[in-house]
Amino acid sequence: MASLALSATVSCLSQPLEAVFGKVADRRDGCCYLGISSMFSRKANSSTSTTTRELTVTNVASPQRLSIVPLPEKESVVDDHNHQRNHVAWTSVRQERWEGELVVEGEIPLWLSGTYLRNGPGLWHIGDYNFRHLFDGYATLVRLRFENGCLIAGHRQIESEAYKAAKKNNKLCYREFSEVPKFDSFLSYVGDLANLFSGASLTDNANTGVVKLGDGRVVCLTETQKGSIVIDPDTLDTLGKFEYSDSLGGLIHSAHPIVTETEFLTLLPDLIKPGYLVAKMEPGTNKRKVIGRVDCRSGPSPGWVHSFPVTEHYVVVPEMPLRYCAQNLLKAEPTPLYKFNWHPGSKAFMHIMCKASGQIVASVEVPLFVTFHFINAYEEKDEEGRVMAIVADCCEHNADTTILDKLRLQNLRSFNGQDVLPDARVGRFTIPLDGSPFGELDAALEPDEHGRGMDMCSINPAYLGKKYRYAYACGAQRPCNFPNTLTKIDLVEKKAKNWYDEGAVPSEPFFVARPGATEEDDGVVISMISEKNGDGYALLLDGSTFEEIARAKFPYGLPYGLHGCWVPKK
Numbered sequence: 374m375a376s377l378a379l380s381a382t383v384s385c386l387s388q389p390l391e392a393v394f395g396k397v398a399d400r401r402d403g404c405c406y407l408g409i410s411s412m413f414s415r416k417a418n419s420s421t422s423t424t425t426r427e428l429t430v431t432n433v434a435s436p437q438r439l440s441i442v443p444l445p446e447k448e449s450v451v452d453d454h455n456h457q458r459n460h461v462a463w464t465s466v467r468q469e470r471w472e473g474e475l476v477v478e479g480e481i482p483l484w485l486s487g488t489y490l491r492n493g494p495g496l497w498h499i500g501d502y503n504f505r506h507l508f509d510g511y512a513t514l515v516r517l518r519f520e521n522g523c524l525i526a527g528h529r530q531i532e533s534e535a536y537k538a539a540k541k542n543n544k545l546c547y548r549e550f551s552e553v554p555k556f557d558s559f560l561s562y563v564g565d566l567a568n569l570f571s572g573a574s575l576t577d578n579a580n581t582g583v584v585k586l587g588d589g590r591v592v593c594l595t596e597t598q599k600g601s602i603v604i605d606p607d608t609l610d611t612l613g614k615f616e617y618s619d620s621l622g623g624l625i626h627s628a629h630p631i632v633t634e635t636e637f638l639t640l641l642p643d644l645i646k647p648g649y650l651v652a653k654m655e656p657g658t659n660k661r662k663v664i665g666r667v668d669c670r671s672g673p674s675p676g677w678v679h680s681f682p683v684t685e686h687y688v689v690v691p692e693m694p695l696r697y698c699a700q701n702l703l704k705a706e707p708t709p710l711y712k713f714n715w716h717p718g719s720k721a722f723m724h725i726m727c728k729a730s731g732q733i734v735a736s737v738e739v740p741l742f743v744t745f746h747f748i749n750a751y752e753e754k755d756e757e758g759r760v761m762a763i764v765a766d767c768c769e770h771n772a773d774t775t776i777l778d779k780l781r782l783q784n785l786r787s788f789n790g791q792d793v794l795p796d797a798r799v800g801r802f803t804i805p806l807d808g809s810p811f812g813e814l815d816a817a818l819e820p821d822e823h824g825r826g827m828d829m830c831s832i833n834p835a836y837l838g839k840k841y842r843y844a845y846a847c848g849a850q851r852p853c854n855f856p857n858t859l860t861k862i863d864l865v866e867k868k869a870k871n872w873y874d875e876g877a878v879p880s881e882p883f884f885v886a887r888p889g890a891t892e893e894d895d896g897v898v899i900s901m902i903s904e905k906n907g908d909g910y911a912l913l914l915d916g917s918t919f920e921e922i923a924r925a926k927f928p929y930g931l932p933y934g935l936h937g938c939w940v941p942k943k
């Protein structure tokens with residue numbers, strides 16, 4: 374395991390103290406006080422050349438331009454049974470927004486200039502009502518702005534209709550991942566079903582990811598199309614809905630489109646005539662155009678497509694036997710697999726569509742699989758440069774759907790030292806393009822290399838769709854109930870380097886390449902850590918050595934978050 378060596382305490386705080394550290398205190402008068410004096414006590418290491426300024430300010434008043442809005446207090450941060458605090462990763466954020474400069478320990482490379490945004494479900498209750506599932510929480514956007522070796526951080530709740538309505542009415546008003554609003558009467562239930570078909574009752578809680586489009590707009594996303602929300606990456610303001618101006622219809626889409634400077638590709642599952650539309654959208658437009666369609670090979674409905682991979686010339690459309698389930702969509706109470714169902718008899722397939730023509734060039738049966746996240750894919754060529762196969766890698770849960778249940782908040786909050794995280798691996802699909810009917814699925818490396826935990830991945834974006842060597846993800850140091858390491862996977866050497874901080878929950882390691890880099894792993898990896906003592910910090914690892922290069926403590930504990938993006942400084 375990599376060491377946690379700390380080298381320096383660096384602060385670039387400008388005067389006056391416009392950026393303010395907000396310590397959320399246990400006050401019930403609707404205010405939070407700000408106190409920083411005792412929070413950053415580690416001293417600079419004199420062997421480093423960075424400048425250090427101690428913070429001396431206490432009880433700083435909230436600056437005018439920030440309204441710090443406390444969220445409803447929740448007694449349930451204390452566990453009913455053993456009166457221990459829940460891990461901060463699974464505890465609702467305590468205030469609507471915050472912004473301030475963080476003291477940096479170590480050194481942020483000067484080339485790292487821009488904003489890292491991370492989205493995720495950070496508020497899991499409304500009034501006295503606790504949500505069930507990790508994916509139900511209202512979206513909390515966290516921001517790390519890096520400039521000249523300094524770090525300004527902040528977070529803000531996304532002002533979705535679902536979030537605003539819940540706050541106003543003090544109750545759940547839209548259907549979330551597992552939560553359904555309570556109905557006062559049978560009539561209102563029937564009304565809600567009608568709204569389900571029109572999409573009106575579905576959530577727009579954009580809590581899954583955040584992407585920067587080629588035209589610069591920054592959009593937060595979830596699995597419902599209406600949950601595409603444009604935000605300002607500097608202020609974290611919610612600017613409004615991202616309205617798709619086409620007539621493709623449908624209510625849901627893949628939560629992870631493929632987004633580059635020039636490309637936006639998405640998958641729209643068709644629940645009526647089971648299949649998927651593959652669509653693209655040009656930068657500067659809101660109009661998706663269909664590239665092609667894949668009909669499902671089997672099953673009553675399409676498989677869940679949380680994400681999908683692409684190569685340089687092809688879109689890979691996975692058909693997972695964990696399929697959307699119309700009956701479960703209609704139910705008011707959650708089922709074991711929520712809106713999905715496991716259909717092993719329907720088999721699993723991978724389809725390859727040509728980006729340029731929309732033609733399906735391969736459609737093969739593969740071993741059963743369960744994945745949320747594809748890592749990358751590429752074209753395997755022979756000596757003459759002919760594409761022989763498509764290789765597609767994913768975080769694969771050994772064809773076991775129990776991971777969905779393990780992500781229930783009750784399970785996440787009740788860790789008692791037992792090793793309950795189901796095994797996962799880097800699943801590597803090999804999909805032949807020679808007309809063979811079957812593809813292969815194997816572990817790309819021995820899963821013990823990363824503790825048999827595997828999810829929340831990123832790569833160097835310059836290698837998207839290309840042959841690549843390194844993936845960054847969360848693995849496991851067992852016993853655990855959730856992926857608790859950051860791991861760098863070397864797919865050539867079939868080795869992993871792991872970072873671990875006892876009791877901490879790290880979020881997706883996000884790779885940012887050094888401008889001008891020629892090596893694939895020349896860059897930094899950003900993650901945000903929720904600590905077992907209730908604190909939280911931003912962490913920077915060297916992309917190559919995977920050693921810590923800097924960390925910066927937040928003045929409050931961080932709730933877990935899902936996916937991020939990088940917005941370079943203009």
Ligand SMILES: CC(=O)/C=C/C=C(C)/C=C/C1=C(C)CCCC1(C)C
Pocket residue numbers: 494507508509548549550575576580581595596597625628702712
């Ligand atoms: C946070 C995350 O990774 C996934 C969130 C998924 C959501 C919010 C799914 C919502 C859905 C509905 C509210 C009804 C229709 C089906 C489905 C897309 C699963």
Ligand SMILES: CC(/C=C/C=O)=C\C=C\C=O
Pocket residue numbers: 581745776797826827828829855856935
């Ligand atoms: C956090 C997660 C899976 C962890 C499994 O080990 C999945 C998140 C999915 C949505 O983005």
Ligand SMILES: [Fe+2]
Pocket residue numbers: 581628629679745746935936
């Ligand atoms: Fe995801």
